[in-house]
Amino acid sequence: MSRVRTRIGPVRLLLPLAALATSLALPATASAAPVPLSSTPTATPTATSTGSVHVVAVGDVARAGGGQTATARLVAAHRPQAVLLLGDLAYDTGSAADFTSWFAPSYGRFRSITWPVPGNHEYGTRGAAGYRAYFRVVGPTWWVRRSGAWTVIGLDSEQVTSSAQRSFLLTALRSNRGRPTVVAWHRPRVSSGAHGGAADTQPLYALVAADPDVRIILWGHDHDYQRMSLPFGARAPLTAFVVGTGGAELRPVTRPAPAAWSRKVVAGRYGVLDLVLRPRSFSFTFTSVDGVVRDSGSSAF
Numbered sequence: 001m002s003r004v005r006t007r008i009g010p011v012r013l014l015l016p017l018a019a020l021a022t023s024l025a026l027p028a029t030a031s032a033a034p035v036p037l038s039s040t041p042t043a044t045p046t047a048t049s050t051g052s053v054h055v056v057a058v059g060d061v062a063r064a065g066g067g068q069t070a071t072a073r074l075v076a077a078h079r080p081q082a083v084l085l086l087g088d089l090a091y092d093t094g095s096a097a098d099f100t101s102w103f104a105p106s107y108g109r110f111r112s113i114t115w116p117v118p119g120n121h122e123y124g125t126r127g128a129a130g131y132r133a134y135f136r137v138v139g140p141t142w143w144v145r146r147s148g149a150w151t152v153i154g155l156d157s158e159q160v161t162s163s164a165q166r167s168f169l170l171t172a173l174r175s176n177r178g179r180p181t182v183v184a185w186h187r188p189r190v191s192s193g194a195h196g197g198a199a200d201t202q203p204l205y206a207l208v209a210a211d212p213d214v215r216i217i218l219w220g221h222d223h224d225y226q227r228m229s230l231p232f233g234a235r236a237p238l239t240a241f242v243v244g245t246g247g248a249e250l251r252p253v254t255r256p257a258p259a260a261w262s263r264k265v266v267a268g269r270y271g272v273l274d275l276v277l278r279p280r281s282f283s284f285t286f287t288s289v290d291g292v293v294r295d296s297g298s299s300a301f
Contacts, residue, residue: 051148051149051279052148052149052276052277052278052279053081053082053147053148053149053150053276053277054078054079054080054081054082054274054275054276054277055080055081055082055083055084055152055182055274055275055277056075056078056080056082056083056084056272056273056274056275057083057084057085057086057184057218057241057243057272057273057275058071058075058083058084058085058086058220058243058245058246058271058272058273059085059086059087059088059089059119059186059219059220059221059243059244059246060086060087060088060119060220060221060223060244060245060246060247060248061085061088061089061090061103061106061107061246061247061248062089062090062091062098062102062103062106062107062246062247062248063090063091063092063098063102063247063248063249064091064101064102066091066102066247066248066249067246067247067248067250067270067289068102068103068106068107068246068247069105069106069247070247070270070289071106071245071246071247071270071271071272071289072106072107072109072110073289074271074272074287074289075107075110075272076109076110078272078274080113080274081113081147082113082114082115082145082147082152083107083110083113083114083115084114084115084116084152084154084182084184084218085107085114085115085116085117085246086117086119086184086185086186086218086219086220086221086243086244087116087117087118087119087120087121087122087157087185087186087187087220087221088119088120088121088122088186088220088221088244088248089103089107089116089118089119089121089122089131089246090102090103090121090122090130090131090134091121091248092121092124093121093124093125093130094118094119094121094122094123094124094125094128094130094131095124095125095129095130096125096129096130096133096134097130098130099130099131099133099134103134104134106247111135114135115143115145115152115154116131116135116154117141117142117154117155117156117157117184117185117186118131118141118156118158118186119157119158119186119187119220119221120157120158120186120187120221122158123158128141128158140156140164140165140168141156141159142154142155142156142159142165142168142169144172146179147277148277148278148279149179149180149277149278149279150179150180150181150182150277151172151176151179151180151181151182151213152181152182152183152184153169153172153173153181153182153183153184154183154184154185155169155183155184155185155204156185156186157185157186157187157198157201157204157221158186158187160200160201160203160204165204166203166204166207169204169207169208170207173207173208173211173213173214176211176213178213179213180213180215180277180279180280180282180301181211181213181214181215181216182214182215182216182217182218182275182277183208183214183216183217183218184217184218184219185201185204185218185219186219186220186221187201187219187220187221188201188219188220188221188222188240188242189201189202189204189205189219190228190230190240190259190261191219191221191222191226191242192222192226192253192255192259192262192265193221193222193223193224193226193242193244193251193253193254193255194222194223194224194251194252194253194254195221195222196222196255198221205217209230209238214238215238215239215282215299215301216238216239216240216241216275216282217230217238217239217240217241218240218241218243218273219240219241219242219243219244220242220243220244220246221242221244222242222244222251223244223245223248223249223250223251224242224244224245224250224251224252224253224265224266224267224268225241225242225243225244225245225264225265225266225267225269225271225273225286225294225295226240226241226242226253226262226264226265226266227239227240227241227262227263227264227284227286227295228240228241228242228261228262228263229261229263230261231261236301239284239299241273241284243272243273243286245266245269245270245271245272245288246270246272247270250267250268250269250270251267252267252268253265253267264286264294264295266286266288266294266295269288269289269290269294270288270289271286271287271288271289271294272286272287273285273286274286274287280300280301281298281299281300281301282298282299283296283297283298283299284296284297284298
C-alpha cells in the first residue's frame with residue numbers, strides 16, 4: 001500500500017468512491033498479440049539503471065500572448081533530466097507555423113530532452129503533421145522510455161480507438177517486470193476542471209489502472225492543476241495529475257466541489273510539476289511561476 005505525505009489543506013468530497021470505482025470498472029479485454037515496444041525519435045532513451053530520474057511535466061503550453069516564457073524559465077530552473085509535455089503544445093492548430101512562432105522560442109531549448117504526447121489541438125493540423133515534423137516523429141505517436149528505475153509510457157488520447165496503440169500498451173505494461181511506471185496522455189479520464197472526464201479514454205485507463213506497476217498517471221487538457229487519488233478495486237490508490245498550466249489561457253474549475261478522488265486543485269496559476277522518481281518512492285512539487293510551491297508530497301511503495 002502506498003503512503004502519500006502531503007502539505008495541503010482540507011478538501012471537500014462530492015462523489016462516493018464506490019460510484020467512481022463502478023464508473024471506471026475494468027472491462028473484459030481480449031488478449032492482444034505482442035508488438036515491439038516503440039520509441040519516438042525525440043530523444044535518446046536514458047540507459048536503464050536502479051537510480052532516480054528527475055522529470056518536469058506540463059501541458060497546454062504555447063500560444064500568442066500566453067504564459068509559456070515564464071513556465072519555460074521555471075522548467076530551466078528545475079534542471080530536469082527530461083521534460084514530459086502533456087499535449088496541446090502549440091495553439092491553435094498545432095501547425096508548423098504555430099510551433100515555430102509560439103513553442104520554439106520558449107520550449108525549443110528543451111527539445112533534446114523532451115518526451116511529448118500529442119493533444120487535440122495538435123490534430124487541428126491533419127495527421128498532427130506540425131507536431132510530427134517538429135519532434136521528428138516517424139511512425140506511432142505512442143512511445144516508451146526506461147529511465148532510472150522507472151518506465152515512462154506516452155500515449156495518444158486522440159487515437160483511443162487504435163487497436164495498435166492498445167496492443168502496444170499491453171505489451172509495454174507486461175514488459176515492466178516490476179518496474180514502477182508513469183503513463184501520460186492528454187485528455188484526462190477524470191477531472192474536476194472545465195472539460196471534465198473524457199469517457200472515451202476509458203479503454204486506456206482501464207488497462208493502466210489495473211496494472212500493479214503503474215504509480216502515476218499524467219494528463220493535461222484542463223487548464224488548471226489537479227492531484228487525485230483514484231481508487232481501483234483492491235489495489236492501492238493511483239496518483240493522477242492534471243497539469244494544463246504551461247501557458248495557454250487559464251480557466252476556473254467549474255465543478256461545484258472537488259470530487260471524492262480530488263486531493264488538490266490549483267486554478268488561475270501557471271506552473272509546472274516537478275517529479276523525482278526513485279526506485280521505491282516518488283516525490284512531487286507543483287510550483288507556480290511566482291515561485292510559490294502550491295502542492296507537494298511523496299509516496300513510498
